[in-house]
Amino acid sequence: MTYNRNIPQATDNISVSQGQILSNFQAIDSGTTGEGIGFARDHITMTDASNGGMHNIVDYYVNQSSDPTLSGVSALYTKSVSSLSQLFFRNSSAILQLTGAATVANPGSVFLPGGLIMKFGNFGMAFGVVSQEVTYPTPFTTAYYSVVLTSSSSNSLNTAGISTSLTDETGFTAIRASAPASNLTYFYIALGS
Numbered sequence: 426m427t428y429n430r431n432i433p434q435a436t437d438n439i440s441v442s443q444g445q446i447l448s449n450f451q452a453i454d455s456g457t458t459g460e461g462i463g464f465a466r467d468h469i470t471m472t473d474a475s476n477g478g479m480h481n482i483v484d485y486y487v488n489q490s491s492d493p494t495l496s497g498v499s500a501l502y503t504k505s506v507s508s509l510s511q512l513f514f515r516n517s518s519a520i521l522q523l524t525g526a527a528t529v530a531n532p533g534s535v536f537l538p539g540g541l542i543m544k545f546g547n548f549g550m551a552f553g554v555v556s557q558e559v560t561y562p563t564p565f566t567t568a569y570y571s572v573v574l575t576s577s578s579s580n581s582l583n584t585a586g587i588s589t590s591l592t593d594e595t596g597f598t599a600i601r602a603s604a605p606a607s608n609l610t611y612f613y614i615a616l617g618s
Contacts, residue, residue, distance in 0.1 A: 428452040485512070532562050544615040547577070553604045560596035565617030572597050577610040587611060 428449055433442040470474045485503040485509045499516040503522075512524040525536025532546025548559050572589050586602040599611060 485510070511540060528562075534561075534563065540618050542617055544617070545613065547610050547612045548599070549608060549610050550599065550601065551608050552606065555601045555604050557599050558591075558596060559599055559613065561615065564596075565594040565615075567594075567618040569594050569615065569617035572613055572615045575612050577612065 428446055432438070432445040432449065437617050444531045459512075469481060472562040483501075485501070487503050487505050495559050499514070502513055502515065504508045504513055505511070506522070506525070509526070511522060514521045514523055522536075525540075525542075526534070527536055528534045532544065533543045534542060536542055542565060544561050544565075546561075548557070550557050569592060572592055574587050574589060576587065588600050588602075590597040590600055595616065597615070
């Protein structure tokens, strides 16, 4: 069964081309259009009474333009960012990047929709140390916004307050109010772009 893109013609009688049109619909629904992969590759078959026509997956080609749609039309599309295909959403007021690089490890980094990046990890501070520099594995490229620190100790004798100073795109300095009686591990979450 092969899809025929040349039917119906303006001069065709519907009673003559009905079989060809029916064959086209069957080719589209079966995924065997003869011109690559058909409709059934990424859609549930039209004969499914509950879900017919819904998507299984959606494939996007990488656009060369950052504005692939008409004004006033919302769209999902892909664009190359640092040689990787990324998903974007566009509406009448903004273009929003939805995907980006992630490192799911410790330390790690996650791209959040809109361009926000969250970095996370932990670091140790030895007994007697009240100030320590912490460097992110990869810096924020545009700006930093916030760093939050927490202690891993549940011992009230070791919970000296901790704060940050000298924060920038590359890291921060952790500062303890006093030197606790033992080595401690701290966790951080940093937001930037």
